[in-house]
Amino acid sequence: MKTRITELFGIQHPIIQGGMHYVGLAELAAAVSNAGGLGIITGLTQKTPELLAKEIARCREMTDKPFGVNLTFLPTVSSPDYPGYIQAIIDGGVKAVETAGNNPQKWMPLLKEHGIKVIHKCTSVRHALKAEAIGCDAVSVDGFECGGHPGEDDIPNFILLPRAAEELKIPFVASGGMADGRSLVAALALGAEGMNMGTRFIATKEAPVHENVKKAIVAASELDTRLVMRPLRNTERVLNNAAVERLLEKEKSLGANLKFEDIIEEVAGVYPRIMQSGDMDAGAWSCGMVAGLIHDVPSCQELIDRIMGEADQLIRQRLAGMAG
Numbered sequence: 001m002k003t004r005i006t007e008l009f010g011i012q013h014p015i016i017q018g019g020m021h022y023v024g025l026a027e028l029a030a031a032v033s034n035a036g037g038l039g040i041i042t043g044l045t046q047k048t049p050e051l052l053a054k055e056i057a058r059c060r061e062m063t064d065k066p067f068g069v070n071l072t073f074l075p076t077v078s079s080p081d082y083p084g085y086i087q088a089i090i091d092g093g094v095k096a097v098e099t100a101g102n103n104p105q106k107w108m109p110l111l112k113e114h115g116i117k118v119i120h121k122c123t124s125v126r127h128a129l130k131a132e133a134i135g136c137d138a139v140s141v142d143g144f145e146c147g148g149h150p151g152e153d154d155i156p157n158f159i160l161l162p163r164a165a166e167e168l169k170i171p172f173v174a175s176g177g178m179a180d181g182r183s184l185v186a187a188l189a190l191g192a193e194g195m196n197m198g199t200r201f202i203a204t205k206e207a208p209v210h211e212n213v214k215k216a217i218v219a220a221s222e223l224d225t226r227l228v229m230r231p232l233r234n235t236e237r238v239l240n241n242a243a244v245e246r247l248l249e250k251e252k253s254l255g256a257n258l259k260f261e262d263i264i265e266e267v268a269g270v271y272p273r274i275m276q277s278g279d280m281d282a283g284a285w286s287c288g289m290v291a292g293l294i295h296d297v298p299s300c301q302e303l304i305d306r307i308m309g310e311a312d313q314l315i316r317q318r319l320a321g322m323a324g
């Protein structure tokens with residue numbers, strides 16, 4: 001399939017694997033890229049720029065296809081060494097960066113100077129337009145359904161994607177709730193030029209996470225996610241568990257007085273315990289409503305081939321047949 005996204009990133013299929021903390025390691029990024037999508041290494045999961053450089057080199061050994069790096073710009077006081085991470089990306093010859101979180105404007109000249117394509121992830125049309133204005137090559141439009149941080153506007157993709165299509169000139173991918181060929185065809189119909197998936201890619205053979213995580217996603221329905229940290233305006237969609245219920249109780253009882261310190265036990269340092277040790281009640285971890293559409297753990301190749309096969313059939317048979 002050829003779209004502005006496949007052309008931009010030099011990939012076979014318009015499918016991107018979103019950056020995911022403690023999931024987006026070289027194994028997953030390489031498997032997605034080898035299957036014709038765009039795999040993404042999660043920059044900040046590597047504790048230092050040196051470690052990111054090693055992860056990029058490791059990925060390069062596993063694939064000769066293009067892959068990218070996610071840079072999440074956190075609103076924290078003690079900022080990670082972003083110049084160091086960007087240098088590792090440049091030195092590693094990576095030509096695609098997925099930015100997320102805060103506005104990446106400050107880093108755009110450096111990235112552009114080195115011919116790096118930037119896709120910024122955003123949850124609103126106004127942020128997407130801002131990304132376009134500062135020179136991003138594409139955006140990933142993340143609807144309310146998404147795993148991770150859906151923002152505070154709560155606009156689902158059936159509205160957000162066509163609104164983005166009405167306003168944007170640069171290409172965009174649909175993100176949040178995407179799982180299969182139906183998602184891809186719907187996303188294309190709504191004006192996107194491809195799709196970005198997070199949760200779906202965790203439940204794959206190559207995702208380097210504990211089996212318990214994959215089992216939890218397969219077992220979950222679309223009713224099993226919760227929104228946490230809304231009172232802190234840092235809303236995150238997570239899979240429900242004992243820690244999340246505790247966290248929500250604290251949010252309820254403390255109300256407007258809630259501070260980050262109150263919930264630190266449920267949210268800080270949780271990812272290695274969940275993703276590596278499979279301690280599923282360790283805390284709150286991002287997961288999309290799309291878990292309800294995930295029923296198996298295929299390889300990335302099987303998943304992407306299946307998506308493209310389904311999409312082709314939907315377009316050529318179901319839709320073409322209906323159009324008569």
Ligand SMILES: Cc1cc2nc3c(=O)[nH]c(=O)nc-3n(C[C@H](O)[C@H](O)[C@H](O)COP(=O)(O)O)c2cc1C
Pocket residue numbers: 017018019020021023042070072099100101121142145146147148149175176177178196197198199200285286287288289290
């Ligand atoms: C476990 C997990 C961790 C994530 N970590 C990050 C991250 O570190 N940075 C980021 O930009 N997005 C992160 N995301 C968001 C994904 O890249 C993607 O935008 C989102 O999962 C799309 O929604 P979906 O899960 O419905 O496919 C994470 C998502 C999940 C499920």
